[in-house]
Amino acid sequence: MTHTLIYPHTTVHNAAGHLEIGGCDVVDLAHEHGTPLFIYDEQSLRDQCRAYHAAFGALTDLYEIVYASKAFSCRAMCELVAQEGLSLDVATGGELAAARAAAFPPARIYFHGNNKSVAEIELGLDVGIGHFVVDSFEEIERLEAAAAERGQRQQVLVRVTPGVRPATHDFVQTGQQDSKFGFGLADGRAAEAVRRLRGAAHLELVGVHAHIGSQIFALDSYRREVEVLFIALADWRRDVGFECCIFNMGGGLGIRYTEADKPSSIAALAEVGVSAVREGAARHGMVMPKLFVEPGRSIAGKAAVTAYTVGTVKVIPGVRTYVAVDGGMSDNLRPMLYDARYEAMLASKAEMPATEVVTIAGKHCESGDVLVRDVHIAPPEPGDILVTPGTGAYGYAMANNYNAQPRPAVIMVAEGRARVIIARETWDDVLRLQRPLGA
Numbered sequence: 274m275t276h277t278l279i280y281p282h283t284t285v286h287n288a289a290g291h292l293e294i295g296g297c298d299v300v301d302l303a304h305e306h307g308t309p310l311f312i313y314d315e316q317s318l319r320d321q322c323r324a325y326h327a328a329f330g331a332l333t334d335l336y337e338i339v340y341a342s343k344a345f346s347c348r349a350m351c352e353l354v355a356q357e358g359l360s361l362d363v364a365t366g367g368e369l370a371a372a373r374a375a376a377f378p379p380a381r382i383y384f385h386g387n388n389k390s391v392a393e394i395e396l397g398l399d400v401g402i403g404h405f406v407v408d409s410f411e412e413i414e415r416l417e418a419a420a421a422e423r424g425q426r427q428q429v430l431v432r433v434t435p436g437v438r439p440a441t442h443d444f445v446q447t448g449q450q451d452s453k454f455g456f457g458l459a460d461g462r463a464a465e466a467v468r469r470l471r472g473a474a475h476l477e478l479v480g481v482h483a484h485i486g487s488q489i490f491a492l493d494s495y496r497r498e499v500e501v502l503f504i505a506l507a508d509w510r511r512d513v514g515f516e517c518c519i520f521n522m523g524g525g526l527g528i529r530y531t532e533a534d535k536p537s538s539i540a541a542l543a544e545v546g547v548s549a550v551r552e553g554a555a556r557h558g559m560v561m562p563k564l565f566v567e568p569g570r571s572i573a574g575k576a577a578v579t580a581y582t583v584g585t586v587k588v589i590p591g592v593r594t595y596v597a598v599d600g601g602m603s604d605n606l607r608p609m610l611y612d613a614r615y616e617a618m619l620a621s622k623a624e625m626p627a628t629e630v631v632t633i634a635g636k637h638c639e640s641g642d643v644l645v646r647d648v649h650i651a652p653p654e655p656g657d658i659l660v661t662p663g664t665g666a667y668g669y670a671m672a673n674n675y676n677a678q679p680r681p682a683v684i685m686v687a688e689g690r691a692r693v694i695i696a697r698e699t700w701d702d703v704l705r706l707q708r709p710l711g712a
């Protein structure tokens with residue numbers, strides 16, 4: 274088959290000439306569960322979790338893999354991550370609620386977010402999460418007050434913006450000085466945050482966290498991040514006696530969305546991260562801290578496809594052919610936000626040559642609602658089942674109800690069995706929270 278690099282690991286073409294994932298015919302899944310439909314391959318998810326353990330575990334015992342749940346969060350995903358021995362980061366009370374529903378061990382949860390509410394902080398403290406990643410001076414005050422009220426001492430990491438700009442889209446860069454996240458190094462705010470946290474009676478500063486961006490291919494940015502942070506850690510040890518026990522280098526490893534993409538491997542990321550932290554500690558006379566990494570996209574992204582039903586085929590002679598599907602920006606916002614590129618194919622014609630150049634358009638009342646531009650697929654017809662691969666990260670997580678479109682169902686497939694892990698919304702669900710004018 275073609276496109277093997279961008280589809281889930283268990284993908285094949287079956288005897289019917291259809292796309293098959295996890296032993297399940299994608300066309301049959303679409304007919305049974307409806308479309309749009311997110312289809313996650315359980316084996317691919319587990320393979321990626323295990324690849325992270327294998328890569329980092331081969332180089333050091335001092336590591337922890339923390340799944341970035343913002344990529345795709347639901348009860349079933351949290352259960353799978355726990356089974357694979359990963360920790361979990363959450364960024365909102367809602368993501369924490371999913372973790373709690375899955376009975377995820379709270380000591381292995383890390384609470385992120387640049388504007389945690391008092392209610393979210395209190396919930397995190399009450400359920401006993403392991404660490405807060407502190408992002409602002411206001412949060413220091415809120416967290417200290419809430420912990421004092423409960424007579425608790427909470428372990429925290431300080432989020433630092435190291436001033437490193439990786440080669441990725443501007444909208445997913447997070448490590449530069451001009452960022453809504455964390456405390457800057459260049460302006461002294463990170464040093465001040467460390468000083469305040471060291472003086473907080475109910476907060477125990479145990480480590481540092483940085484995140485430089487997302488969909489990163491070139492790994493030299495991570496090495497620069499580590500080097501910059503170890504210089505700061507040496508200063509903070511000298512000035513306020515802070516010994517760093519946890520060094521969280523963040524996530525952001527890129528994946529292949531198209532055949533032309535050439536991401537770095539998990540093994541290469543591990544080599545860069547472990548060697549850079551080990552060298553940084555040795556250079557500054559420190560004990561090597563435990564290295565944390567926060568993969569999200571590189572675990573969930575390739576593991577899923579989105580299936581659609583072709584509704585109309587509009588040929589504009591001499592211009593282009595639009596193939597309109599029954600979803601769009603309500604289930605995949607990334608092309609509109611980041612100009613993200615995807616591939617596509619007709620699952621119902623998997624063995625047919627991809628002879629047609631078309632643009633895959635969504636159904637929404639926006640001219641920019643285009644999922645894939647100028648992609649080669651087999652000759653399309655209304656009723657065909659079309660799939661876009663690589664939608665496992667930031668697809669359902671960003672799904673919305675634009676044009677009152679119900680959000681899709683999500684299924685997980687393995688060994689010929691499909692399980693619904695998120696039910697499809699209905700029009701009644703979309704209306705459920707609405708009230709009449711006179712209410």
